[in-house]
Amino acid sequence: MPTRRELANAIRALSMDAVQKAKSGHPGAPMGMADIAQVLWCDYLSHNPSNPNWANRDRFVLSNGHGSMLLYSLLHLTGYELPLEELKNFRQLHSKTPGHPEYGYAPGVETTTGPLGQGISNAVGMALAEKVLAAQFNQDGHDIVDHYTYTFLGDGCLMEGISHETCSLAGTLGLGKLIAFYDDNGISIDGEVEGWFTDDTVKRFESYGWQVIAGVDGHDPEQIRSAVEAARANTTQPTLICCKTIIGFGSPNKQGKEDCHGAPLGDDEIALTRKELNWDHGPFEVPADIYAEWDGKEKGSAAEASWNEAFAAYEKAFPELAAEFTRRINGDVPVDFVEKADAYIADLQANPDAPATRKASQNALNAYGPLLPELLGGSADLAGSNLTIWSGSKGVDAKDASGNYIYYGVREFGMSAMMNGITLHGGFKPYGATFLMFMEYARNAVRMAALMKAPSIFVYTHDSIGLGEDGPTHQPVEQLVALRSTPNLDNWRPCDQVESAVAWKESILRKDGPTTLIFTRQGLPQQERSAAQVADIAKGGYILKDTAGTPDVLLIGTGSEVQLAVAAAEKLAESGVKARVVSMPCTDAFDRQSAEYKESVLPAAVTKRVAVEALAKDSWYKYVGFGGAIVGMDTFGESGPAGELFKHFGITTDAVVEAAQSL
Secondary structure (H helix, E strand, O other): OOOHHHHHHHHHHHHHHHHHHHHOOOHHHHHHHHHHHHHHHHHHHOOOOOOOOOOOOOEEEEHHHHHHHHHHHHHHHHHHOOHHHHHHHOOOOOOOOOOOOOOOOOOOOOOOOOOOOHHHHHHHHHHHHHHHHHHHOOOOEEEOOOOOEEEEEHHHHHHHHHHHHHHHHHOOOOOOOOOEEEEEEEOOOEEEEEEEEOOHHHHHHHOOOOEEEEEEEEEOOHHHHHHHHHHHHHHHHEEEEEEEEEEEOOOOOOOOOHHHOOOOHHHHHHHHHHHOOOOOOOOOOOOHHHHHHOOHHHHHHHHHHHHHHHHHHHHOOHHHHHHHHHHHHOOOOOOHHHHHHHHHHHHHHHOOOOOOOHHHHHHHHHHHHHHHOOOEEEEOHHHHOOOOHHHHOOOOOOOOOOOEEEEOOOOOHHHHHHHHHHHHOOEEEEEEEEEHHHHHHHHHHHHHHHHHHOOOEEEOOOOOHHOOOOOOOOOOOOOHHHOOOOOOEEEEEEOHHHHHHHHHHHHOOOOOOOOOOOOOOOEOOOOOHHHHHHHHHOOOOOOEEEEOOOHHHHHHHOOHHHHHHHHHHHHHHHOOOEEEEEEOHHHHHHHHHOOOHHHOOOOOOOOOEEEEEEEHHHHHHHHHHHOOEEEEOOOOOOOHHHHHHHHHHHHHHHHHHHHHHHH
């Protein structure tokens, strides 16, 4: 029977071989953490390689994602559908083994990691999802939600500020089923970290409220086992296991040095490493007895079968809860949601009002929230401004996690990455809010949601110079340009309460990517629409006001500036200019429409076009052309009352009229 070290050496060999074949990669971390991985995956991790989506599996996140060959080796060895050929194609185009783990490529990869600190933050979100889901569904004698979240992380993750945000909150929320292994090897890309990372990590995490198990030899299986046992025994605190390891373990000339962090070992060094490890096998060769010992399919299938049996008993005792659990894990909305949402939207159109769209957003939450127990809301300490708390909101805390609202504190980046973890875990539709300006803190987590096509919902209020006196530090200008240029991301900037309700409905229904909902601080008048126009809102852009015959000019607006376009069209009509007003609350959704539909809204023959938006102009050239006009921002904002700011920056009805006449 193979020894533990021999099992770990299979990881080391596969990792250094794959990196060498690719001529790039990071062999150091996989070789250094192989012993920890062997203990965790062989002795503790509850998972089923034959069904990577089993609802009650433990989640494993490699936060130091540059060590991706560690994860790919584990998935291959334990029996996931990741054949040896894919390891040989490491870092090659269209392989299932990209340079950093990417969600949706290899089965068993729970999240995309690589930007350091986000993996541990995703893991915090996953552990939070487990805790809340358990509190909502488990009954006496029926613990159908009962699994751990394990994560590996290195010095780089701990240096990133986001780790402070999310690990602090993890301690506050008492996420006792979150267990993190710190790869304390003292090395980062630039060399020995003692020159730039001298934090007392133990005291830091103890101050967060974590259990810290320090001084573990990361190459001693018994010390690792003992630490994991202690971690699992503590159900009220997350645990950080500090493992002292040697980067590139087994490489005679490169272990313990930055040389092996991000470069192949080289053929000669690999030969020496094989000798050092007593690994007498060729490249990508793993003996049958080692494969047999690693294989997790039988054990995993038995674990899932046992859970299925327990779930069947739960289903018999609590049929409604069981059906609801299944629906939520599958990501399906209630069968009557669309019908009731459409009725709510129609009622809004029939009963005009002029709230700020942030208030319209809260009203929509009050309408949709009772229909959607999977909504898990939150705000980065701006609930009173973002208006994210609705009548059915109940806070989640360490002692009672059965609620549906997270008080994230001033942690925009951490909130967003945690939301991605919650989304990927399953069972929830998370939304989290801040001011649009402070999306800047969270941009990389939003990008990661888009990269993974994870349907998180990011709510951004105070969307322009319209927020007024707080001034340019709080007034967004260029943010929506960046968001609109992000692939897979839908961005809604509605003009009134009706478009706001549609935007919420579409974001809830979306399964193939994240959504931003961008709302105003100031009140906006409701626009008149027919039932057909209301139905067209979901297409992202539609004709709001038209004219007889072919229009002379197209006026395109979003959000608070749609009212300016409507008023400008009326003024232009007085001088005999026929103007069509197009409301385009979501350019991303509009761009996906058929060529015929887009032509019907923005006919190519009408080249005189004006776009108006109180944000940077760059998004609009593809709709108005270089010969068109854009009424928008070229500078940062100023501090002052909103009405005065719109006049000062020339974002007015008269400015739209003048732009149209100039064409």
